[in-house]
Amino acid sequence: MAIMTExxxxxxxxxxxxxxxxxxxxxxxxxxxxxxxxxxLNNVSTxxxxxxxxxxxxxxxxxxxxxxxxxxFSDAALARVVQRAEALAKLAPENPEFVPAVGKQxxxxxxxxxxxxxxxxxxxxxxxxxxxxxxxxAQKLVAAGFLEDGQSFVAFANxxxxxxxxxxxxxxxxxxxxxxxxxxxxxxxxxLQDIGGFxxxxxxxIAMRKASASVDAQALEPGKYTVILEPAAAAGLIGFMAxxxxxxxxxxxxxxxxxxxxxxxxxxxxxxxxxxxxxxPAHPELAVMPWDEDGVPRERQTLVDKGRVTDxxxxxxxxxxxxxxxAGQPGNLIMSGGTKSTADLVxxxxxxxxxxxxxxxRMVDPQTVLLTGLTRDGTFYIENGQIKYPLKNFRxxxxxxxxxNNIDELGRPVRVxxxxxxxxxxxxxxxxxxxxxxxxxxx
Numbered sequence: 001m002a003i004m005t006e007x008x009x010x011x012x013x014x015x016x017x018x019x020x021x022x023x024x025x026x027x028x029x030x031x032x033x034x035x036x037x038x039x040x041l042n043n044v045s046t047x048x049x050x051x052x053x054x055x056x057x058x059x060x061x062x063x064x065x066x067x068x069x070x071x072x073f074s075d076a077a078l079a080r081v082v083q084r085a086e087a088l089a090k091l092a093p094e095n096p097e098f099v100p101a102v103g104k105q106x107x108x109x110x111x112x113x114x115x116x117x118x119x120x121x122x123x124x125x126x127x128x129x130x131x132x133x134x135x136x137x138a139q140k141l142v143a144a145g146f147l148e149d150g151q152s153f154v155a156f157a158n159x160x161x162x163x164x165x166x167x168x169x170x171x172x173x174x175x176x177x178x179x180x181x182x183x184x185x186x187x188x189x190x191x192l193q194d195i196g197g198f199x200x201x202x203x204x205x206i207a208m209r210k211a212s213a214s215v216d217a218q219a220l221e222p223g224k225y226t227v228i229l230e231p232a233a234a235a236g237l238i239g240f241m242a243x244x245x246x247x248x249x250x251x252x253x254x255x256x257x258x259x260x261x262x263x264x265x266x267x268x269x270x271x272x273x274x275x276x277x278x279x280x281p282a283h284p285e286l287a288v289m290p291w292d293e294d295g296v297p298r299e300r301q302t303l304v305d306k307g308r309v310t311d312x313x314x315x316x317x318x319x320x321x322x323x324x325x326x327a328g329q330p331g332n333l334i335m336s337g338g339t340k341s342t343a344d345l346v347x348x349x350x351x352x353x354x355x356x357x358x359x360x361x362r363m364v365d366p367q368t369v370l371l372t373g374l375t376r377d378g379t380f381y382i383e384n385g386q387i388k389y390p391l392k393n394f395r396x397x398x399x400x401x402x403x404x405n406n407i408d409e410l411g412r413p414v415r416v417x418x419x420x421x422x423x424x425x426x427x428x429x430x431x432x433x434x435x436x437x438x439x440x441x442x443x
Contacts, residue, residue, distance in 0.1 A: 002033045002051035006165040009155035012055070012073055017159050019082045022059035022089060024101050026158040026295075030054050034150035037125040042133045042143055047125060057085045060101075063094040099316045102295045104161040110287040114194035117169035118151040125149070131200040132175050141208055145175035149195065156295060164291055171195050172417055176377060177207040178443070179215055184390070185443040186210025187357050187377035189232055189417040193287065210356060210378035214390040219439055220381060222394065226352035226408065227434040228345050228382070231426045233375070235416045236358040241369050241400040242277075242333050242422055245303055247312035247322070256369050256401055257309060264312065271307040272407045278302050279330030279422075285415055286423050288331030298328035330422065337410035337427025345411055345430050347385040352430070354380040354387065358396070370399045374440050393443070394436040406432040 004012075009029050016027040031053035038046045058067040059082070066089030070081040128147050136143040149171035157163045174189040186207035192198055229237075244250070250257040250264035257265045281288050281298040290298055294316060302310050319326035346354060361373035372395065379391045411428035418424050 002031045002053055003151060003153050003167065004029065004031055004053070004155070006155070009153070009165055010157065010163065012078070013155060013157035013163070015075075016055070016057060016078050016082060017157055019079055020057075020059055020086065020159065022061050022086055024060050024159050025082070026058045026101050026156065028056045028154070028156035030056075030152065030154050032150050032152035034148065035120060035122070035125060036146065036148045037129050038146045039129045039133060040144040042137045044126070044129050044133075047122065049122070055081060057081050059085045059089050060098065061086075061089050063096070063098040064089045064092045065095055065098065066090070066092055097317045099320065101158045101160055102162055105164070105291070105295060105297055107164055107290045107297055108282070109166060110282045110290045111284070112166060112168035112193065112287045112289060113151070114169045114196070117149060117171055117193065117195045120149045120171070120195060128173070128200045132204045135201065135204060136177055136208060139208065139212075140180050141211055142178045142180055143175055143204065143207075144178075145173070147171065147173045154289060158295070162295055164295060166289055168289065169193055171198070173198070173200065173203065174417065175204050175207050177204065177211040179211055181215075182443065183217075184211045184213070184215035185377045186212075186214065191415050191417045191423075207377075213380070213387065214378050214443070217379070217390040217392045217443075218381070219392045220353070220436075222436045222438050224433040224435055226349065226430065226432055228342065228349060228352060228354045228428060228430045229358075230342050230354070230356055230428050231414050231416045233355045233358045234429055235418060235424050235426045236361050236373065237371055237398065237400040237403070238333075238335065238426060239418055239422060239424060240361060240363065240371055244366070244369060245312050247314045247324070248318040250312060251318075251322070254366065256367055257312070258367075265309050266312065267308065267310070269308050270401065271304060271404045273307040274336075274407055274410055275304055275307050275404050276302070276336040277304040278334045278336070279332055280334060281328075281331060283332060283334055283425075286332045286334060286425050288423055292328035292331070294329075296326060296328040298330060301327060301330060332423040332425075334425045335413060335427060337413045337429075340409070340411040340428075342411060342428040345409060345428055346382055346387065348409070349382045349385060349430060352382045353391065353434075353436075354378075354382055364397065368399050369401050370397060372397050372437075374442065376442065393440040395438045395440055396435060397437045398435050403431050403434060406434070408432055
C-alpha cells in the first residue's frame with residue numbers, strides 16, 4: 001500500500017476534507033518504497049527495503065492553524081487525525097503571516113517516474129554492490145559505498161477543490177575507494193531518475209583511478225590558485241548560495257542580494273556574463289514535481305541571465321505583502337555551461353589544482369556567502385595539461401559569488417548528488433584565484 005493509485009489517494013483525501021469542520025482543510029498523502037544496500041571493507045554490510053505512507057492534515061480557523069499526521073487509514077483513524085488537527089488549531093495563537101490555502105489549480109505533469117527504477121530488486125542492488133567491490137578487491141583497493149533507490153507518490157486535496165497526484169523515482173549511488181594502506185582515496189557519485197543509464201563498473205573505475213593516483217600526496221603552499229572544480233565539488237558551494245535567492249531575505253537586508261541602502265539587487269550584474277541559473281520543473285534531465293509544498297504550480301524561472309539577477313523566490317506571504325505574483329518554490333537548479341568535460345578542462349590548463357569533492361562546508365558570512373570547507377577524495381596538481389602529482393587536501397575560504405566572477409571556462413552540466421533544497425545540474429568549472437587557506441592531513 002506504500003504506493004497508492006490516484007483513485008485510492010483521492011478517496012482518502014476527499015474523505016478527510018469532508019470530515020473537517022474548520023474554515024479550511026488541506027490533506028496530503030506521501031508514500032514511498034525505498035531500497036538500499038551498503039558496503040564497506042569490500043563486503044556488503046546492510047541492505048533492506050522500507051515502505052511507508054503518511055497522511056498530514058492542516059486546518060485553519062481564521063488565522064489559527066493546526067496540523068497532525070497519521071499512518072493508518074481506517075475511518076476511525078481519519079476522524080481522529082482531523083479532530084487532533086482541529087483541537088490544536090483552536091489552541092494556537094493567530095498566525096500574522098497566515099495565507100489561505102490555494103484555490104483549484106491546473107498542473108502540467110512532469111516526467112518524474114521511471115519504470116526501470118521502480119522495478120529495482122534486491123538482486124539488482126546486490127549486482128551493483130558486486131560490480132563495485134570485485135574490481136577493487138582484484139587491485140587490492142578497498143570499496144565503501146551506498147546505493148539508495150525508491151519510488152514515491154505525492155497526493156493532496158483541500159477544501160477549495162484543489163487536487164494533485166504524481167509518482168516519482170530516484171536513485172543515488174556513492175562509492176569511496178581507498179588504497180589498502182589508507183593513503184589514497186577516490187570518490188564517485190551518481191544521481192539518476194532513470195537507472196537505465198547507470199553502469200556501476202564504469203563509475204567505480206573513476207574512484208579506483210583516483211585512489212591509486214592520490215597516494216604520496218605532496219604539500220602545496222596555501223594561497224590563491226586556478227582550480228578546476230568537478231561538478232560535485234562546485235555543487236556544494238553553489239547550493240549554499242542558492243538559498244539566498246529568497247526575496248524576503250534580500251528585501252530585509254539579510255542576503256548578498258540586499259542593497260546597502262535598502263531593497264534588492266534585481267536587475268543588477270552580479271556574476272560573470274557566462275552565468276545563467278534556471279529553475280525548470282519539466283527539465284528533461286532533472287524533472288521535479290509540478291507544484292511546491294503549498295500546492296502552487298511551479299514554472300520555469302530564470303534567476304540569473306548572463307550574470308544579471310532577473311528573479312527571486314517569493315513565498316506566498318511575501319509576494320502578497322510586496323504586491324508580486326507568487327510562483328511555486330523551485331525544486332531544481334540548472335546552471336548553464338559549455339560542452340567540455342572535466343578532462344577537457346584539465347588538458348587546457350597550464351597550472352592549477354583539480355578538486356574532486358568539497359565537504360564539511362559551513363557559512364562564515366551570509367552577506368557575502370563566504371564559505372569554508374575542505375577538499376577530499378582526490379586533489380591533484382595540474383601542469384601543462386596533465387595531472388602531475390596528488391596534493392594534500394586543503395581548507396578553503398571562498399564565496400561562490402566571487403568564484404562565479406572568476407570564471408575561465410565552464411564545461412558540460414551534469415546531474416549531481418545533492419542533500420539540500422534543490423536537485424541540481426552543475427558544470428565542471430575552471431576558476432581563477434580560488435582561496436586555499438591551510439592544509440589538511442585528512443585523505
